[in-house]
Amino acid sequence: MIVQIGKESHAWTRADLEGKLAGYARVLIDVGTGDGRFVYRSAGAHADTYCIGVDPAGERMREVSWRAGRKVARGGRPNALFVVASVQALPEELTGLAHTLTVNFPWASLLSALVLPEAPVLEALRRLVRPGGELIALLNQSVFDDRPYAARLGLPELSDAQVEEVLRPAYRAAGFAIRESALVEGDMPHQTSWGQHLTLASGRRTRLLTAEAIG
Template sequence: MIVQLGKASVTWTCADLEAKLAGHARVLIDVGTGDGRFVYRSAGAHPDTYCIGVDPAGERMREVSWRASRKPARGGRPNALFVVASVQALPEELAGLAHTLTLNFPWASLLSALVLPEAPVLEALRRLVRPGGELIALLNQSVFDDRPYAARLGLPELSDAWIDDALRPAYRAAGFEIRASEIVDGEVPHQTSWGQHLTLASGRRTRLLTAEAIGGSASAAPG
C-alpha cells in the first residue's frame, strides 16, 4: 500500500504495518481523512490506538504526515499513519483491522455512496472493520435539508424514514447493523478541519450515524 510521509510516497508491506501495530490495543481508520488532522489529534489523545487516515489525495496529507513523523517531543505521532487510497481500491493490508471506522463529513461520491446507498462501497468499508467494531459517520444534514440543492446533487431526503427503509437493510446486507441515527446541534462528538468549518456556519446541523460490524471476519479488500 502507498503511505504518505511528508512529500514522499512510499510503499509499505503487511510486515511493515504489523511492526507498527505491535503494542497498540486498538486501531482507528478514518476514510476520506482530507488533511489528516483528525487522525493526528486522535493519535495524540489516544496513544494506545493506532490511527490510520485514508484519502486518495496524498498531497493534502503531506504537512500532517511530516509532523507525525517527527520525534514525539517535537509533536510526532508514532501511532499515526496516512495511506493514499480511494474507497474503491482500499489496500488489502487494512482488511479487518479497525475497531473503529470513522467517516467525517464525507462529500461527493463517498457521501452519495453512504446515503443512496451503494452496496460495493459499503462492502468495501465493512472489509476494514473487525466483527463487533463500530462505524461512526458524521454527515452534514443541512445539505439534505436544502432540498433543491440536494436534488441537484442527486441526494435523497435523509430522513428517519429513509434511514429505516433504505439504509438499514442495505447496511445490514453489507455487514453493518445501524444502531443509532440522531441530529446533533452545536458541538459534534469529534472535530475535523472540514467539520469545524461547517459547524461554525449558523444553522448547520449534523447527523450522527453509528453502526456495528456484524457477521464473520472481513475478507480482504480489493486492491
C-alpha cells in the same frame, strides 16, 4: 499500499504495517481523512490506539504526516499513519484491522455512496472492520435539508424514515447493523477541519450514524 510520509510516498506491505501495530490495543481508520488533522489529534489523545487516515489526495496529508514523523517531544505521533487510497480501491493491507472506522463529513462520491446507498462501497468499508467493531459517520444534514440543492447533487432525503426503510436494510446486507441515527445541533462529538468549516454558520445540523460490524 502507498503511505504518505511528508513529501514522499512509500510502498508498505501488510507485514510492514503489522510491525507498526505491535503494542497497540486498538486501531482506528478514518476514511476520507482530508488533511489528516483528525487522525493526528486522535493519535495524540489516545496513545493506546494506532490511527490510520486514508485519502486519495496524498498531497493534502503531506504537512500532517511530516509532523507525525517528528520526534514525540516535537509533536511526533508514532501511532499515526497516512495511506493514499480511494474508497473505491481500499488497500487489502487494511482488511479487518479497525476497531473503529470513522467517516467524517464526506463529500462527493463518498457521501453519495453512504446515503443512496451503494453496496460495493459499504462492503469495502465493512472489510476494514473486525467483527464487533464500529462505524461512526458524521454527515452534514444541512445539505439534505436544502432539498433543491440536494436534488441537484442527486442526493435523496436523509430523514429518519429514509434511515430505517432504506439505509438500515442496505447496511445490514453489507455487514453493518445500524445502532444509532441522531441529529446533533451545535458542537460535534469530535472535530475535523472540514467539519468545522461546514458548521461555522448558525443552523448547521449533523447526522450521527453509528453501526456495528456483524457477520
